[in-house]
Amino acid sequence: MxxxxxxxxxxxxxxxxxxxxxxxxxxxxxxxxxxxxxxxxxxxxxxxxxxxxxxxxxxxxxxxxxxxxxxxxxxxxxxxxxxxxxxxxxxxxxxxxxxxxxxxxxxxxxxxxxxxxxxxxxxxxxxxxxxxxxxxxxxxxxxxxxxxxxxxxxxxxxxxxxxxxxxxxxxxxxxxxxxxxxxxxxxxxxxxxxxxxxxxxxxxxxxxxxxxxxxxxxxxxxxxxxxxxxxxxxxxxxxxxxxxxxxxxxxxSCAERPGTVARVRGLRDRLRDAVLAVDGAELTGHPRERLPGLLSVVVTGTDGSAVALGLDLEGIATSVGSACATGSADVSHVLSAMGYPDDEARGALRISLGRTTTSDEIDTAVAVIPTVLRAHRSGEAVLAADPLAELQV
Ligand SMILES: Cc1ncc(COP(=O)(O)O)c(C=O)c1O
CATH class of the missing domain: 3.40.640.10 (Type I PLP-dependent aspartate aminotransferase-like (Major domain))
Incomplete structure (x- = not known):
């Protein structure tokens, strides 16, 4: 699942x-x-x-x-x-x-x-x-x-x-x-x-x-x-x-918000620390004035679409940015407006937690996401993550 x-x-x-x-x-x-x-x-x-x-x-x-x-x-x-x-x-x-x-x-x-x-x-x-x-x-x-x-x-x-x-x-x-x-x-x-x-x-x-x-x-x-x-x-x-x-x-949602926010923020912070330990990873967005469930990063030397695809193959659904922009070749207008050059913005990944996210799921994400990011940075994961690449060889 x-x-x-x-x-x-x-x-x-x-x-x-x-x-x-x-x-x-x-x-x-x-x-x-x-x-x-x-x-x-x-x-x-x-x-x-x-x-x-x-x-x-x-x-x-x-x-x-x-x-x-x-x-x-x-x-x-x-x-x-x-x-x-x-x-x-x-x-x-x-x-x-x-x-x-x-x-x-x-x-x-x-x-x-x-x-x-x-x-x-x-x-x-x-x-x-x-x-x-x-x-x-x-x-x-x-x-x-x-x-x-x-x-x-x-x-x-x-x-x-x-x-x-x-x-x-x-x-x-x-x-x-x-x-x-x-x-x-x-x-x-x-x-x-x-x-x-x-x-x-x-x-x-x-x-x-x-x-x-x-x-x-x-x-x-x-x-x-x-x-x-x-x-x-x-x-x-x-x-x-x-x-x-x-x-x-x-x-x-309102009735449960205080508990949900505290719990999800804790899970998000645990995942954030693991992801930011990857070389080249930088948090995007405000460090404090941000939604508690949202972890967004750019990881230099990676392609966010390929990473998201690689994570999907490993059983974790994430996205590059807005779901509405998936499939668009353009880099995110949001990251561009925040001053990220195109090559950095291409390494964007958005991981968003919700009320139903469990601690066990975050344990798995903490183990898998940094590994996949490191593999993409080193170039090892490119063939595995790109289904077209398999067809080309
Ligand atoms: C900030 C923001 N505004 C508007 C929308 C569009 O909402 P809907 O998908 O319900 O049309 C979204 C959807 O992702 C959103 O994130």
Whole structure:
């Protein structure tokens, strides 16, 4: 059985979450917009899912919009706020290390005349709130900064960034909290953002469902038109089972977070020490302000894709960086923005632990991962790790 150390890509759905969803895939099948008893029952369950998720986020139930996942939440937030703000300005400020669901959406908006300013980050992937403040002009309508990076796990000082933006009337702050959600206590009232994106599959909920928090009073244009679902912000018959699953998964994640964070951080640190003992290995991302489950490194003299493939053959699932970028020949835009030259960035490896990771699994990882990395550095592993190489000989 392969050891799963790629929780930043996605997590397994918890059995309790499957149980919570099942009635809404079977007997409670009504359309929440129908007026009859079936519809009313579905509506009550959907309202409850809003309520439960909102309570955990410390916001109002009407401020939560269920979507199909992190990508849609980011698209709705950015396009919705950009079009809504166009009369006031066209400048959008973001960081240079956002997930493509933000970066590519903003690139799309550029085609319509929006000016997108990508701010630099430091060697650890941190954005300086002063730099954000300096980038704001009276034409700025939107700032989008992720709470935690998906490749290197660095956590941004969102509270301080929000503080700098607060005095600027009309500037909407969007935060992609997709990676942070399982690990960081999200009090959205206190965070100070206007729009926050979440995805259930990062915290042991089902794939295909996410949420966008829309602070009361934030002007947002719907990006999907049709019915009046989700208070006119996202048309289409709601997926009740997925919404219930997301709420259930988030409740469990929050309830267990303190214990999970402490335990997983301990396991991650044990693995980190073993991996950093390999010559040429360097931790990427911030040494302290980082997600507890995420270990990201570059190892000079290795190719991250070949290492990940080699580890897969040894029964350990890891990744090079973002799962969405797998198969792309480009080096990570995140590591480039952090100042890593291409040849170093090519040696990137992301190992991400989750709530279900066991100490025994980390014992195995501690034994196997450094050995595989050393073999790749010395060149011994290249033939074994590259299936095409076998075909060529
Ligand atoms: C930071 C971040 N934003 C957005 C997404 C996209 O989320 P989804 O896969 O639910 O569309 C991901 C997924 O990996 C992510 O890590």
């Amino acid at each position: 392969t050891i799963y150390l790629d929780h930043a890509a996605t997590t397994p759905v918890r059995p309790e979450v499957v149980d919570a969803m099942l009635p809404y895939l079977t007997e409670v099948f009504g359309n929440p917009s129908s007026a009859h008893a079936y519809g009313r029952r579905a509506r009550a369950a959907l309202d409850e899912a809003h309520e439960r998720l909102a309570t955990r986020l410390n916001v109002g139930p009407r401020e939560v919009v269920f979507t199909s996942g992190g990508t849609e939440s980011n698209n709705l937030a950015l396009k919705g706020a950009a079009w809504a703000g166009k009369a006031h300005g066209h400048r959008i400020v973001t960081s240079s290390i956002e997930h493509h669901a933000v970066g590519h959406t903003l690139r799309y908006l550029e085609k319509f005349g929006f000016e997108v300013v990508e701010l630099p980050v430091d060697r650890y992937g941190r954005l300086d709130p002063d730099v954000v403040e300096a980038a704001l002009t009276d034409r700025t309508i939107l700032v989008s900064v992720m709470l935690a990076n998906n490749e290197v796990g660095t956590i941004q000082p969102i509270g301080e960034i929000a503080e700098r933006i607060r005095s600027r009337r009309g500037v909407v702050l969007h935060v992609d909290a997709v990676q942070a959600a399982p690990w960081v206590d999200l009090d959205l009232e206190a965070l100070g953002a206007d729009l926050v994106s979440l995805a259930a599959h990062k915290f042991e909920g089902p794939k295909g469902v996410g949420a966008l928090y829309v602070r009361h009073g934030t002007h947002l244009l719907a990006q999907q038109h049709g019915g009046s679902q989700e208070r006119h912000r996202r048309a289409g018959t709601e997926s009740l089972a997925l919404a219930v699953g997301m709420a259930a998964a988030y409740e469990l």
